[in-house]
Amino acid sequence: MKIYDREGFPNPARIRIVLAEKNLDSKVEFVSVDLIAAEHKQPAFLAKNPAGTIPVLELDDGTLIAESTAITEYLDNLDGNPTLTGTTPLEKASIHMMQRRAEREITDAVGIYFHYGTPGLGEALQRYKAPEWAARKEWAERHREQVIAGMLYFDGILSTRPFVAGAKFSMADITIFAGLIHADAAGISIPEKATFLKAWRAKVSELPSVKNRSGQHFVAEDLRRFGL
Ligand SMILES: N[C@@H](CCC(=O)N[C@@H](CS)C(=O)NCC(=O)O)C(=O)O
Structure with a gap:
């Protein structure tokens, strides 16, 4: 593969x-x-x-x-033993619901803010984005606010359960974790009061599959190279 x-x-x-x-x-x-x-x-x-x-x-x-x-x-x-996407109908539904919310409220919204509210990945790529949107700073700002609201939403969810879709680490946790990496790069911080989200992030960072892959170096070298 x-x-x-x-x-x-x-x-x-x-x-x-x-x-x-x-x-x-x-x-x-x-x-x-x-x-x-x-x-x-x-x-x-x-x-x-x-x-x-x-x-x-x-x-x-x-x-x-x-x-x-x-x-x-x-x-x-692939191995006939799914551990991240659920096994029962309820688990699958809960994971997919949270997964989609994670994309809509965090990853997609961060992506829009990153590409239209900041220099993003620079000139070569910017040509393939919509320049008229880049001019609309308030549109990008609205997505930054959406990300903050999404972080507070997931903070509330995580005040009631160990992981986003329930008792087990799942695909939905992975999506939020990746969204927060991107939020760091876009300069959007987790609000101070979102203590459950912060504690969850610290816990997830320590999982063997995540440790050393947390992407703290997110495009940093590329961005420096291009003076962004
Ligand atoms: N919905 C897609 C999103 C993928 C995505 O946006 N990937 C980013 C990299 S993290 C990308 O390719 N960005 C390039 C661009 O927006 O031009 C997925 O779940 O894979």
């Missing part, structure tokens, strides 16, 4: 955590995609994923699977 991604980026980090959880690291070859040079917006990559985003999983027979949730489902079920 091949994974097209870039180390240190938030959605790729989701899949790297899944690979570690499932002991699949050694089964995968990573192919680095140069987001700063907008390699993912060129025809060769768009043929793999028309959304022009990473990660993308390519199976040995050439089958392509994009979208981190879909890739997670595939990897989690």
Whole structure:
């Protein structure tokens, strides 16, 4: 299997955590995609994923699977013993509900703020984004506020249970964790009063599959290289 991604980026980090959880690291070859040079917006990559985003999983027979949730489902079920996406109907539903909320309130909103409210990944990629949106700072700011509201929402959830979808660490936790990595890079901090979210983050950071993969180095080298 091949994974097209870039180390240190938030959605790729989701899949790297899944690979570690499932002991699949050694089964995968990573192919680095140069987001700063907008390699993912060129025809060769768009043929793999028309959304022009990473990660993308390519199976040995050439089958392509994009979208981190879909890739997670595939990897989690490969051994017939899913541990991150639920086994019972209720577990599956709860995880997918929280997973989607995590994407809508945290990862997607951070992504919009990062690309339109900050210099993002720089000029080469910015050309593929909508310039008229970049001019609308208040639109980006609204997404920053959405992220803060999302953090407070999940703080409330985590005041009632150890992990986002219940008693067990799941795909939804991984998505929020990756979203917080991206929030750091975008300069959006967890509000001081969100103590349950902070404690959950500290706990998740210590999981063997997450430790040393937490992406604290998120694109830092790339951004420095381009003076962003
Ligand atoms: N919904 C996608 C989101 C993937 C995504 O946005 N990936 C980022 C990297 S963390 C990306 O490729 N960004 C490039 C861009 O927005 O141009 C997923 O779940 O995989």
